[in-house]
Amino acid sequence: MYEKKIPKDFSCGMAVLMEIIGGKWKSYLLFLIGKGVRRPSELHRQVPAATKRVLNLQLKELEFHGIIGKDIYPELPPRVEYFLTDFGQSLMPVINAMDNWGSGYVGEFRQLMERKSELSGIHN
Amino acid sequence: MYEKKIPKDFSCGMAVLMEIIGGKWKSYLLFLIGKGVRRPSELHRQVPAATKRVLNLQLKELEFHGIIGKDIYPELPPRVEYFLTDFGQSLMPVINAMDNWGSGYVGEFRQLMERKSELSGIHN
DNA sequence: CAGAATCCAAATAGATACTG
DNA sequence: CAGTATCTATTTGGATTCTG
Numbered sequence: 001m002y003e004k005k006i007p008k009d010f011s012c013g014m015a016v017l018m019e020i021i022g023g024k025w026k027s028y029l030l031f032l033i034g035k036g037v038r039r040p041s042e043l044h045r046q047v048p049a050a051t052k053r054v055l056n057l058q059l060k061e062l063e064f065h066g067i068i069g070k071d072i073y074p075e076l077p078p079r080v081e082y083f084l085t086d087f088g089q090s091l092m093p094v095i096n097a098m099d100n101w102g103s104g105y106v107g108e109f110r111q112l113m114e115r116k117s118e119l120s121g122i123h124n
Numbered sequence: 125m126y127e128k129k130i131p132k133d134f135s136c137g138m139a140v141l142m143e144i145i146g147g148k149w150k151s152y153l154l155f156l157i158g159k160g161v162r163r164p165s166e167l168h169r170q171v172p173a174a175t176k177r178v179l180n181l182q183l184k185e186l187e188f189h190g191i192i193g194k195d196i197y198p199e200l201p202p203r204v205e206y207f208l209t210d211f212g213q214s215l216m217p218v219i220n221a222m223d224n225w226g227s228g229y230v231g232e233f234r235q236l237m238e239r240k241s242e243l244s245g246i247h248n
Numbered sequence: 249c250a251g252a253a254t255c256c257a258a259a260t261a262g263a264t265a266c267t268g
Numbered sequence: 269c270a271g272t273a274t275c276t277a278t279t280t281g282g283a284t285t286c287t288g
Contacts, residue, residue: 013226102137
């Protein structure tokens with residue numbers, strides 16, 4: 001399995017939360033699963049910029065921390081459905097607070113990023 | 125300057141927030157500055173595990189996003205004091221919500237990490 | 249004390265091809 | 269469809285040294 005070499009300090013609640021939801025796509029995944037998007041292929045369709053591999057890795061971490069669970073139906077073709085655990089549900093208000101705050105800043109944030117791009121000559 | 129090559133998608137408020145506070149030590153820094161720890165040397169003393177360089181990088185990012193500001197006193201020896209902007213203040217309730225949730229999970233989290241370490245044979 | 253410069257290590261993500 | 273394996277690229281953080 002994966003072995004981290006640099007110790008992290010989890011004395012602070014923030015650090016614990018960041019460890020749990022800190023991946024690049026975990027917030028989307030939680031958001032979507034919270035909205036009822038359950039199957040891996042659907043999730044991938046909603047977040048096409050990420051590869052299956054990365055989504056799977058992050059889903060595994062969320063599962064490891066008990067935030068989500070999965071039902072596996074041994075059919076053909078195989079079917080898997082993710083869901084929020086009770087513990088995961090307890091996280092949703094925090095997620096929503098984070099999303100709300102961020103949403104209020106999206107516009108200004110984009111401008112800031114454009115200014116930054118101009119300065120360094122990048123034009124996506 | 126630093127040029128990112130992989131585009132990020134900030135359509136979601138969560139992603140914006142994570143971009144702003146997502147660094148390894150930013151949460152500590154905000155927490156400490158919010159508590160009134162102002163000077164770089166003090167901050168470094170409170171977070172000795174991080175190097176000055178990294179703390180500076182993260183402080184700069186927080187400053188770039190308008191979360192914190194700094195007063196520079198051109199004295200000898202030089203003195204710098206960070207402070208939360210109004211915008212940064214607006215973030216604190218979210219930070220606190222995140223910290224509270226995480227704090228409630230610290231114990232269980234540590235156990236989980238130990239179990240993980242046992243499995244892979246790591247004993248820090 | 250504050251912080252920039254350089255070099256390097258670790259962590260994380262992406263591309264692609266493959267299996268049941 | 270779901271998931272893994274392998275390889276590569278990018279991003280981020282750490283160590284050290286140096287300056288005013």
